[in-house]
Amino acid sequence: MKLHNYFRSSASFRVRIALELKGLSYEYVPVHLVKGEHKQGEFAAKSANGLVPMLELDGGERLAQSMAIIEYLDETHPEPALLPKDALGRAHVRSLAQSIACEIHPLNNLRVLKYLVREMKVDEEAKNTWYRHWVRDGLLAFERELSQLPQGTYCYGDTPTLADCCLVPQIFNGKRFNVDFSGMDRTMAAFDACMKHPAFQKAQPSNCPDNEP
Amino acid sequence: MKLHNYFRSSASFRVRIALELKGLSYEYVPVHLVKGEHKQGEFAAKSANGLVPMLELDGGERLAQSMAIIEYLDETHPEPALLPKDALGRAHVRSLAQSIACEIHPLNNLRVLKYLVREMKVDEEAKNTWYRHWVRDGLLAFERELSQLPQGTYCYGDTPTLADCCLVPQIFNGKRFNVDFSGMDRTMAAFDACMKHPAFQKAQPSNCPDNEP
Known part of the structure; x- marks a missing residue:
C-alpha cells in the first residue's frame, strides 16, 4: 500500500x-501541499480530487477521503476494531468523527x-479569528456530544476508534493556531489518552519523513 | 422514530x-433554522450540537450527523441496501458521499x-461568488471521481446509494444559487435518474410539511 499524504x-x-493502530506497513509518499504538488505531475494524474490522503492499494485501486479509507481498512483488517460492534455504538462513533470531519476541518x-x-x-487577524471561531465552536459541540455518552478512556469506550483518529489531528491543528481549549475536559482527556498510545505517537507530523520543523 | 429537520x-x-428508500415511516418534527429554533426550547435541550438532522429513536436514543444516521438505518434495515456488499465498493460510495459532505456542503x-x-x-456578491466557487469546484471533483468508476444508472451501480442521498440535496442547493453545472454529465445524469425515483421525489423540500414556497 502507498499512502499519498502530507505531514501537516x-x-x-x-x-x-x-494504519499504525492496525499495525499495517505502507509506503509513505509525500505530497507537498504548500508547494502545490497536489496539482501537478504524478499525483494530479492519479488523483480525481487533488486531495490528500489517497491510499493506493497493491492492486492499483485508489481510495480517497480519510473516513472512507479508515472504514475500508477496518473492514479488510478487522483487528483491532476502530468501530464498536453494535449499530448504535457505530452511529455514535461515526457521528463524533463527522462532527470534526464535516463541521470543523472543512472550514x-x-x-x-x-x-x-x-x-x-x-x-491575517480576521483569518485567524475565523479559524479559531470554527475550531472552538465545533469542539465545544463535540464536548457536548461526548458528555451525552458513557465515559471511557478514549472518545468512545476504552479502545481507540475512528472518532479518536479524527480528534487528535484537529487538536494538533488547533494548537498551531492557539485555539482556546478551555471547557472541553472530556475532549482533552481523550486527546491526552491518545497521545500516550504508541500508534498516535508514531503517526504524528513530527515523525513523518517530510516533516518541516 | 422522529426526524428533527428543516425542509431546506x-x-x-x-x-x-x-428513510423513503427504506420505506420507513417517521414523525416529521420541523426545526426552523432561519428563525433560530435550533438554538432554543425543546430541540436545543435535546441536541448536543444544535444541528439538524437529529434522529430520535423510539427508545429515546438520539443520533446526529446525516451520514452516520444513514449508515445506522442501513445496518438496522438492510434492504434495500444503500452501500454495496464489497469493501471496495463501500469505500467508493463513502468517498463520493464524503466528497460532498466534507468538501462542499460545510462551506x-x-x-x-x-x-x-x-x-x-x-x-452579497462576494458571498455568492464564494458559494458558487466551492459548489462548482467540488462538483467538478465529484465528476472526476465518478468518471474513474464504472458507469451505472446512479452514482454507483444501478440502485441508489448513500452517494445519491448526498448528491441530490447538493444539486438542489446549487440550483437555488444558480451554480453552473456544465461539464458534469455523469453527475447530472445520476441526479436526473434519482429525480425519477419516487423516494427522492417524496423527500424533496417542496413535499415537506414546513415547506415555504
Missing part, C-alpha cells in the same frame, strides 16, 4: 493513525484559508 | 431520502454564509 494535513494524519483547511486571503482580501 | 437543510434532505451552509456576512462584512 489533518486528514492524512487520521489515516496514518489508523480551516489550507485551500479555504487561502481563498479567504487571496480572493476575499481578508486580513 | 441539505443534510436533513439526505436522511429523508434514506455553503447557513451558519457559514451568515458568518461571512455578519462577522466578515462580506457583500
Whole structure:
C-alpha cells in the first residue's frame, strides 16, 4: 500500500493513525501541499480530487477521503476494531468523527484559508479569528456530544476508534493556531489518552519523513 | 422514530431520502433554522450540537450527523441496501458521499454564509461568488471521481446509494444559487435518474410539511 499524504494535513494524519493502530506497513509518499504538488505531475494524474490522503492499494485501486479509507481498512483488517460492534455504538462513533470531519476541518483547511486571503482580501487577524471561531465552536459541540455518552478512556469506550483518529489531528491543528481549549475536559482527556498510545505517537507530523520543523 | 429537520437543510434532505428508500415511516418534527429554533426550547435541550438532522429513536436514543444516521438505518434495515456488499465498493460510495459532505456542503451552509456576512462584512456578491466557487469546484471533483468508476444508472451501480442521498440535496442547493453545472454529465445524469425515483421525489423540500414556497 502507498499512502499519498502530507505531514501537516489533518486528514492524512487520521489515516496514518489508523494504519499504525492496525499495525499495517505502507509506503509513505509525500505530497507537498504548500508547494502545490497536489496539482501537478504524478499525483494530479492519479488523483480525481487533488486531495490528500489517497491510499493506493497493491492492486492499483485508489481510495480517497480519510473516513472512507479508515472504514475500508477496518473492514479488510478487522483487528483491532476502530468501530464498536453494535449499530448504535457505530452511529455514535461515526457521528463524533463527522462532527470534526464535516463541521470543523472543512472550514480551516489550507485551500479555504487561502481563498479567504487571496480572493476575499481578508486580513491575517480576521483569518485567524475565523479559524479559531470554527475550531472552538465545533469542539465545544463535540464536548457536548461526548458528555451525552458513557465515559471511557478514549472518545468512545476504552479502545481507540475512528472518532479518536479524527480528534487528535484537529487538536494538533488547533494548537498551531492557539485555539482556546478551555471547557472541553472530556475532549482533552481523550486527546491526552491518545497521545500516550504508541500508534498516535508514531503517526504524528513530527515523525513523518517530510516533516518541516 | 422522529426526524428533527428543516425542509431546506441539505443534510436533513439526505436522511429523508434514506428513510423513503427504506420505506420507513417517521414523525416529521420541523426545526426552523432561519428563525433560530435550533438554538432554543425543546430541540436545543435535546441536541448536543444544535444541528439538524437529529434522529430520535423510539427508545429515546438520539443520533446526529446525516451520514452516520444513514449508515445506522442501513445496518438496522438492510434492504434495500444503500452501500454495496464489497469493501471496495463501500469505500467508493463513502468517498463520493464524503466528497460532498466534507468538501462542499460545510462551506455553503447557513451558519457559514451568515458568518461571512455578519462577522466578515462580506457583500452579497462576494458571498455568492464564494458559494458558487466551492459548489462548482467540488462538483467538478465529484465528476472526476465518478468518471474513474464504472458507469451505472446512479452514482454507483444501478440502485441508489448513500452517494445519491448526498448528491441530490447538493444539486438542489446549487440550483437555488444558480451554480453552473456544465461539464458534469455523469453527475447530472445520476441526479436526473434519482429525480425519477419516487423516494427522492417524496423527500424533496417542496413535499415537506414546513415547506415555504
